[in-house]
Amino acid sequence: MSKDMTATVERKKEPVTKTDPKVDAAAREKLVTARIGLLLKAPFFGTIATRLELVNADEWLPTLATNGKKFYYNSEFVNKMPLKQMEFGFGHEVLHVVYDHIGLEGRLGERDPKIWNIACDFCVNQDLVDQRVGEKITQIQILFDPKYKGMSAEEVYDDLMKNANKMDINEMMKRMVDQHIDGENDPEGMTEAERKALRDEIKEAVLSAAQAVGAGNVPAGIKKMLDALTNPKMDWRELLQQQIESIFNSDYSWARPSRKGWDSDAIMPGMKKGQAIDVCVSVDMSGSTAEWVKDFFTEVKGIMEQYDEYRLHLWTFDTEVYNPVVFTSDNMEDILNYVPQGGGGTTFECNWEYMKENDIQPKRFIMFTDGCPCGGWGDPDYCDTVWIIYGSTTIVPPYGIHAYYDEVAKKAARN
Numbered sequence: 001m002s003k004d005m006t007a008t009v010e011r012k013k014e015p016v017t018k019t020d021p022k023v024d025a026a027a028r029e030k031l032v033t034a035r036i037g038l039l040l041k042a043p044f045f046g047t048i049a050t051r052l053e054l055v056n057a058d059e060w061l062p063t064l065a066t067n068g069k070k071f072y073y074n075s076e077f078v079n080k081m082p083l084k085q086m087e088f089g090f091g092h093e094v095l096h097v098v099y100d101h102i103g104l105e106g107r108l109g110e111r112d113p114k115i116w117n118i119a120c121d122f123c124v125n126q127d128l129v130d131q132r133v134g135e136k137i138t139q140i141q142i143l144f145d146p147k148y149k150g151m152s153a154e155e156v157y158d159d160l161m162k163n164a165n166k167m168d169i170n171e172m173m174k175r176m177v178d179q180h181i182d183g184e185n186d187p188e189g190m191t192e193a194e195r196k197a198l199r200d201e202i203k204e205a206v207l208s209a210a211q212a213v214g215a216g217n218v219p220a221g222i223k224k225m226l227d228a229l230t231n232p233k234m235d236w237r238e239l240l241q242q243q244i245e246s247i248f249n250s251d252y253s254w255a256r257p258s259r260k261g262w263d264s265d266a267i268m269p270g271m272k273k274g275q276a277i278d279v280c281v282s283v284d285m286s287g288s289t290a291e292w293v294k295d296f297f298t299e300v301k302g303i304m305e306q307y308d309e310y311r312l313h314l315w316t317f318d319t320e321v322y323n324p325v326v327f328t329s330d331n332m333e334d335i336l337n338y339v340p341q342g343g344g345g346t347t348f349e350c351n352w353e354y355m356k357e358n359d360i361q362p363k364r365f366i367m368f369t370d371g372c373p374c375g376g377w378g379d380p381d382y383c384d385t386v387w388i389i390y391g392s393t394t395i396v397p398p399y400g401i402h403a404y405y406d407e408v409a410k411k412a413a414r415n
Contacts, residue, residue, distance in 0.1 A: 019056050019058045019059070020075070023075045023076060023079060024056050024058070024075045026075070026079055027075035027076075027079050028056075028075075030078055030079065030081075030083060031054055031073065031086065032054075033083060033086075034083060034086040034090050034134075035050060037083070037134075038087055038090060038091065038134075041133075042087075042091065042132075042133045042217075043213045044213045044217055044218050045090070045094050045095075045131075047205075047209040047212065047213070048094045048097065048098060048206065048209055049071075049090050049093075051205060052066060052069070052070060052071035052093065053071065054071050054073065055070045055071065056073065057072040057187070058075055061074050062077065062179070063140075063178050063179060064078075064092070065093075065178050065180070065181050066093040066097060066102070066178075067102060067186045067188050067190070068097045068102050068198050068199070069190075070187075070188065071090070072187070077139070080139060081139060082135070084135040085134060085135050085136070085137045085139075086134070087135075088133055088134035088135055088136060088137055089134075089137060089177060089178075090134075091131075091133040092121075092124050092128060092177050092178060093178065095123075095124040095127055095128070095219075096124060097202055098202070098206050098225070099123070099124070099221065099225070100202075101117075101120040101124075101153065101180070102180070102181060102182070107153065107154070108182075111157055112161075113182070114169060115157055115160050115169070116153070116157055117173075117176065117180045118143060118169075118172050118173070118176065119153045119154075119156040119157035119160055120153045120180070121142070121143040121175075121177060122143045122144065122145060122148045122156050123148065123156055125142050125143055125144045125177070126144065126145075126148055126149055127219040127220075127221055127222075131219055137177060140174075140175055140176075140177060141175050142175055142176075142177055143176060143177075150220060152221065206222070206225075207226065236299075236404065236405050236406075239386065239403040240386070243384075243386050244279065244303050244304065245303075247277050247279070247363045247364060277309070277311070278310075278311050278313065278360065278361070278363055279304070279310065279313070279362055279363060279364050279366065280312075280313045280314075280360060280362040280364070280365045280366065280383075281312060281313070281314045281315075281366045281367075282317055282321075282351050282365070282368070282369075283296070283314075283315075283316045283317070283367075283368045283369075284316075284317060284318070284368060284369035285316050285317065285318050285340055285341070285342035286318050286343065286344065286345065286346040286370060286372070287372075287390070287391055288368065288390060290340075293368070294336070296368050296388065297335050297338065300335070300366075301335050301336065304327075304329075304332060305329070305332055307329075308329060309328075310329065311327075312326070312332070312335075313325075313326055313360060314335065315354070316340045316341050316342050317347075317351060318342040318343055318347070319344055319345050319347040319350060320342075320347075321350055322341035322342045323338075323339065323341045324354070345374050346370070346373050346374050347374055348373040348375065348377055348378045349375060349378055349379075351365070351378060352378045352382055355382070361382065363383070364383070364384050364385075364386055365382075365383045365386070366385075367387055368388045368390065369388070369389060369390070370389065370390055370391045370392065371389040371391075371392055371397065372395070377398050377399070380398070380399040385397075385400035386400060386401055386402070387401070387402035387403075388402070388403055388405050389402055389403070389405065390404075390405040393406065
């Protein structure tokens with residue numbers, strides 16, 4: 001369904017009246033009580049709820065709304081709602097804030113805003129039911145369908161779009177708990193820069209609140225979001241480039257130009273006198289294929305050849321280390337002819353034993369592995385470790401940074 005097709009779909013606006021001070025006082029008391037209830041029974045929701053300033057909006061709002069900074073409410077709507085349902089309503093606004101459903105600069109993108117808002121409500125209401133936050137609102141037959149359990153708003157949106165011709169969009173809009181605010185109808189009139197700053201502030205608050213209450217007390221969708229914030233997924237090539245580049249950036253000097261710049265007009269930095277960077281690369285042979293290993297070596301070679309002076313220690317392993325070789329700018333071409341050895345069980349500790357026995361303490365230790373050791377994950381305090389994990393996109397190392405070697409995506413990109 002295109003935006004033009006839904007352009008005439010508008011939520012029915014109920015009559016509103018000017019604020020009655022007594023009615024508003026009762027509504028505010030209920031809202032404060034509901035917020036306290038969330039702090040006691042659902043502390044993650046309560047913590048975020050306390051950040052929202054309560055603002056009466058009787059003159060323009062029939063239900064509830066938020067712009068991420070303020071909690072707008074219609075006092076009569078609030079007063080008609082039992083306390084448990086008000087907790088649900090507060091939680092509903094909190095999740096819109098947490099999931100960045102607000103504003104044209106958020107996750108909306110080029111999607112139809114009406115269908116997107118419906119999808120967001122389906123997700124939020126499912127999370128509140130799963131987390132047992134208050135009780136479902138009965139003043140409105142809210143948008144709720146168990147088939148969307150565990151799905152993101154983007155996934156729900158795609159499903160709704162497939163069935164858009166079968167749906168009564170007008171009817172679904174009437175079933176939304178609240179009025180959604182974007183950059184164009186925000187009463188606060190925030191600039192784009194102010195909304196971006198607010199989203200950054202909210203992310204910090206979400207991280208802090210989740211840490212305080214524990215991962216088991218937040219919805220699954222928030223866990224995924226937190227994982228994306230704290231462990232952003234990166235292409236394994238980008239991660240290798242970034243990590244090796246960061247070593248050279250911190251140890252290079254313009255005082256001694258690199259030989260690589262002699263044949264061009266560019267002046268490239270060289271290593272500080274007497275220095276060569278140590279990088280160790282280890283390949284777990286318990287499950288890797290020759291194609292994957294060659295692809296990995298090719299990428300490492302391409303990155304290292306951008307620099308002048310380095311020592312790259314390479315070996316393979318299973319339960320012990322095999323065929324260690326040191327590569328420099330003088331023999332890096334030979335890395336593509338390196339012969340991997342091993343293929344039995346997997347003991348990560350043998351890598352650290354080898355480095356310690358040979359007095360090697362690299363700036364970065366990069367391991368290409370399936371992430372399935374028979375034992376521990378090595379010594380987290382010995383050096384900075386980078387894990388490139390093949391055969392899985394769910395294994396998370398207990399320390400260091402990681403990326404996933406996705407051979408399926410690699411082949412698709414190559415073809």
